[in-house]
Amino acid sequence: MEYFIKLIKNNDLFKCFSYDELMELFTSNYYKIKKYEKSSIIYLQNEKCENLDFILEGSVTIQKIDSEGNILTINDFMKGDVLGENLLFSSNNNFPMTVTAKSNTTILHIKKELVLKLCQNNERFLINFLQSLSNKTLILSNKIKSLTFKTIRQCIIEFLLYEYYSQGTTEIKLNMSKKDLAEKIGVQRSSFSRELNKMRKDGLIDFNNKYIFIKDIEKFKILNIDM
Structure with a gap:
């Protein structure tokens, strides 16, 4: 976990914490680390979002597959990126698209309880979290805008x-x-x-x-x- 803490510390969300603070926060009951092989499904469309995910190694792709088999890639996320902040506290927290490992990938799954605790106890983290959430919304909005009515x-x-x-x-x-x-x-x-x-x-x-x-x-x- 010490190696991964160094990666987490470089992310905008967690840069407001010291190394020692992060080591203390990430107790075993608040997270799990899981490895995914290339092309394996991390989340299926309509699966519930119950964690904030931090990509420790590898990359993932967010895709929408329609009834005719057409695949629309919304965005790719790399090592050091965060996923799920736009869904975690939603009343409808189901993934609207499929999340797939684009390469061999390791993800830190942070439980909702810890995220809520961090938001309540650290104003800087809350601001960073809301900013990250807004950025994800903007990515989706720009994608929809770029595709609307275009040949x-x-x-x-x-x-x-x-x-x-x-x-x-x-x-x-x-x-x-x-x-x-x-x-x-x-x-x-x-x-x-x-x-x-x-x-x-x-x-x-x-x-x-x-x-x-x-x-x-x-x-x-x-x-x-x-x-």
Whole structure:
């Protein structure tokens, strides 16, 4: 636990506590540490949220699967991130989406009782907790906003423009597979591939396994404005 306390101490939620305070707080009846293998389900959709989860090692992905099998990736969370603060004290505290281990992952499950105790006894922790909760709500709101009434092409253009500004080049290096990118947009891989091929045929892009090349960045910007 001493090794994990050092990781916890770096998180915004717990930075208001000293190392000794955290060692004293985390008694065995208030937490458990569990390992999950890659691709294993951590929480099923509609499962109750009863803990605040701190990712000690690995990464997890939050996904929504509809009745037709389409997968929408809402967000990925990495080592040092916290999950569940937006659900823990809700009157309907069921997970609205499935939480899956994206790699071999270790999670510190902090019981609700300890979180409540920390909120009551430490104003700084309460403020940090509310801020973290608000940030999670914002992530979901932005995801819904980015997908509302947009075609697959519009979502691809928006993604590529973001990466263009981020990477500073029209040769967009993909940091995920096309399958993962399709899930992030919320469409099936086959539909995503068809649209990429249509965009290539229309002279907008070219691509290979590792890169997507924007052929006319000014046209891309105009198309994005017209969305």
